[in-house]
Amino acid sequence: MSEARPMNGIEVARDIMERAAERAAQFEARTGAKPCLATVLVGDDPASVTYVRMKRNRCAKYGIESRHVPMPETITTEELVSAITELSNDPSVHGILLQHPVPHHIDERAAFDAIAATKDVDGVTSQSFAAMAFGRDGFASCTPAGIMRLLDAYDVDPRGKHAVVIGRSAILGKPMSMLLLARDATVTVCHSKTADLPSLVRTADIVVAAVGKPEFVRGEWLKPGAVVVDAGYNEGNVGDVAFGEARTRAGLLTPVPGGVGPTTIAVLLEQTVTAAFRQQQISA
Amino acid sequence: MSEARPMNGIEVARDIMERAAERAAQFEARTGAKPCLATVLVGDDPASVTYVRMKRNRCAKYGIESRHVPMPETITTEELVSAITELSNDPSVHGILLQHPVPHHIDERAAFDAIAATKDVDGVTSQSFAAMAFGRDGFASCTPAGIMRLLDAYDVDPRGKHAVVIGRSAILGKPMSMLLLARDATVTVCHSKTADLPSLVRTADIVVAAVGKPEFVRGEWLKPGAVVVDAGYNEGNVGDVAFGEARTRAGLLTPVPGGVGPTTIAVLLEQTVTAAFRQQQISA
Incomplete structure (x- = not known):
């Protein structure tokens, strides 16, 4: 019996990230700053901690800055929404990742939707979802x-x-x-x-x-x-x-x-660089 | 061979509209104004003209005011978005219907998304779509x-x-x-x-x-x-x-x-009344 051909996500991801790194370097050369991803982590679930660390390591490796924003497990929805809104309004942040899942007492959808569509590089907002569904410009999940x-x-x-x-x-x-x-x-x-x-x-x-x-x-x-x-x-x-x-x-x-x-993280990096260029209104 | 049982939309719609009419009357008794639906029609496509007339007739019959906003075929996306934004900001309008389809030169999605989510009684905005998909509170298509x-x-x-x-x-x-x-x-x-x-x-x-x-x-x-x-x-x-x-x-x-x-129009009326109550922040 013939064996299935494996789909090598590591290779596909590397291609995406190397191209993202080139564009990140161009961005830095033109603006003096690296593209910046804010990583918001609520609580200290070990798997989530690992995922965020992997994402930040990849950012560092490919020329993207990351700003880690840890939040206590006990934070309220209102506090989380307010913190994310602040990042949405911060011009030095180009992309925002809220690590899923958040604790059960938090309204995750409200928190996701506090991310500005222009910074939704993880593609989790209602607006991004509709953009995917309607074939409009926007960041994909x-x-x-x-x-x-x-x-x-x-x-x-x-x-x-x-x-x-x-x-x-x-x-x-x-x-x-x-x-x-x-x-x-x-x-x-x-x-x-x-x-x-x-x-x-x-x-x-x-x-x-x-x-x-x-x-x-x-x-x-x-x-x-x-x-x-x-x-x-x-x-x-x-x-x-x-x-x-x-x-x-x-x-x-x-x-x-x-x-x-690996391709999930690669797309996150790629979209962060794209977001940076768009927010500076310069083309890659 | 047995025959399919017909699903009688006229009866189902009548039930929905009669209940909507009762609530519309309550709304008027409490606020002095009827729930109000703005109907935006671009151009004069005969089918669209008929649909809008049917919707306005139903509104009138069941105690809902409608304000017709006809627009010339030659309107630009920007002009249409601006007109809809004005209705979104007008406190005397509780619901907004943009009759589909609009002429090809217009960005229909941009026009739909200019409708405030609180007035999207036809359920056409990106936000309403995501609310349907995520099981959140909002108006349905x-x-x-x-x-x-x-x-x-x-x-x-x-x-x-x-x-x-x-x-x-x-x-x-x-x-x-x-x-x-x-x-x-x-x-x-x-x-x-x-x-x-x-x-x-x-x-x-x-x-x-x-x-x-x-x-x-x-x-x-x-x-x-x-x-x-x-x-x-x-x-x-x-x-x-x-x-x-x-x-x-x-x-x-x-x-x-x-x-x-008939059920399409009935839901439009029902959602218009619901929108009116929500905007007045009173319960039915």
């Missing part, structure tokens, strides 16, 4: 946008294909379905209430798994030759797709780690 | 919201059902899919680039046709017993579904006219 870049890098044209997105979160499943739809895929959004998920997945040319359950998508669910994108990341470097099984059925398959994750 | 009311009136629970939406417009297909998803349907969005649409439709428990092509959806495409909602309206009182064929396959079926259309 980083993980779905990173997945589109992976598909492009491996010459997967979604047009006319049946894409099944498993998961419907505001920062992954929903924007993913909108980006695939904008590229003319027929899109099915599945979730925990979906009846007979395996049969639906079996009709998919492209599967995006974004459920957050280890090895949830089984190999036998897949149409032979399908493009399988695993956007899950579970403890112990395990994705949402049973990798060993999927490898013998899929045509293209993202590994975990080294698949979707 | 009237036609999709009217369809949800039809489903509710006929005890169709979308949860766990497979809903196939044919069409992906910003004011119909996309918000429809978000509302169905919010009610736990598995949702597939199809369009002109979809491969083998008949086979996909055959898997649907709920079909929403919103393509604008007369009798496009054929009876033989339908799963026997499916709930079929025809959101199309084509010249000569013809919908997007081949009614005669569908009647022998569907379980529930909306007629054209008298199905989706």
